[in-house]
Amino acid sequence: MGIFRDGRAQPQLQPKPGGNRAALFVYTTVGLENMAFVANAVSLVTYFYGYMNFSLTKSATTLTNFMGATFLLSLFGGFISDTYLSRVKTCILFGSIEVVGYAVLTAQAHFQVLRPFPCKDVPPSKTNQCEAATSSQVALLFAGLYLVAFGNSGVKAALPALGADQFDERDPKEAASLSSFFNWLLFSIIIGAMFGVTFLVWISTSQGWDWSFGVCTVAVLLAFLFLGMGKSIYRNNAPKGSPVISILQVFAAAIRNRNLPIPETNEELYEFQDKELGTRSEILQRSDQFRFLDRAAIARSIQGASTSHTPGPWSLCTVTQVEETKILLRMAPIILSTVFMNTCLAQLQTFTIQQSTTMDRSLMGFQVPGPSIPVIPLAFMFLLIPIYDRIFVPISRKFTGIPTGIRHLQRIGVGLVLSAISMAVAGIIETHRKSVATKHNMVDSAGPLPMSVFWLGFQYAIFGMADMFTLVGLLEFFYAEASSGMKAMSTAISWCSLAIGYFMSSVTVEVVNKVSGGWLASNNLNRDKLNYFYWLLAGLSIVNFGVYLWCSSWYRYKKVEEKQEVDTRDKDPKGKIELGRV
16 A cells, blocks of 8 residues: 555555466466477377387377377367356366376386387397387376377467457557467467477486476476466456357257348348347457358348247347357368468478488587477577567558558468478478488488488478468467457367368378378388478478468458447337347
């Protein structure tokens, strides 16, 4: 309490909730949590191959399936956050599950009886000791992995939405801060990832995987304890009911009214009543796409039906409900046309890591661990994100008048082009690596080639820039376009592109092996045709970009109507159904 000049106590003003102060807790949490997750994303393939005795292909498939499940399950986490729990409670609940998963992996890595004897430690004279993992050992591994996947999935859906909720997108002053939030969210992920692929990877290679998983457990535990410390200053949106039910109601009502003509004027469509406006943050205007769904908002009283009672939610929906459903339908082609980029990303986390183990990894007398090579694109992104947010966005904003500098879909498109270039460069680098192996008669040699591992930095750096454009563009696009009751679900939808991409990676590898006669089947990269595979991905990426251009040109951004405009609508004489111009 302060003191007035007359001696009276001056009350302390409570700080305004939300804003950058609250977002700092989110940045710290996402950095610590991703330090663990990204480190394992780039190095688990070596754990599967070298310590669980999986084959090279099975190691890559196990990792991509794990990553795909993590991102796909985020839909469930988003559903829980939007429907039942607040963002903070969702993060704490799923974060606790993630901690348990890392603890299980720590125990398996520490106790030899819980995993097979590593083939890499078996001398040539005792190769009979190199055995595959038992079913119980594999089951324990998958239990730990998918506890981590399930816990991380809920966090991925709720945590970015929690951070974005700290900024009011309807306030012009905070709209620019909201745009910057997603850039700095990625920046926090990058900082955590850089520690993960250097510090944690060094621990796993020099101190052991039990120490690495143990540090992950402690880091994630501290992350969510820290997140809970900021609970009192968050703007935490309360759950608004199931968005899935709302969507199903629209389809049910549209089917029920399928024989009614689609109204040409908006006055014949139902919208929220005045008393409901206080619970809605936005009213959406009618769009001209997917017009068959407009039947869900046709008030049957106009068709001569009795108005003695208000129709139920399964027979009459509001225009806003209909438009929320249309938004999801319009988003579907966008998300599907970005999937293939993440199929390419999966190759950098599997086959490129294996490439690094065959190359010279010395740097000033220090042996760089293969899984630490992704620090190259992370370093590029670490430098580029501040430049993009503080220089490019303000300059482009002056020309375009758009708070984000360029539109979300334009940003995503730039990333897709860079992804195709990255795969083409990867094919060139792999061709050179194989020529070095042939030139020095080391095709069947286990020793490192006389070729620096930093050659891989070219493909990584280009893809890092692609990820900076596309990932943030997707997160911001889906959060901005989703309705107020589907913010966490929309964030989860953006992660689904990664999920489908990882699952497609496994399928793509299998299909290419069968069709090509075994480009990737010899378990020896010097004999495999990995360069052909990269070039195939580059060509398909160009085709995919063409599809994306068509989808993005077809998309229509949502239009929000101000509340005061809605208050002036005409009402039904009996007050049972409100009709208005939307």
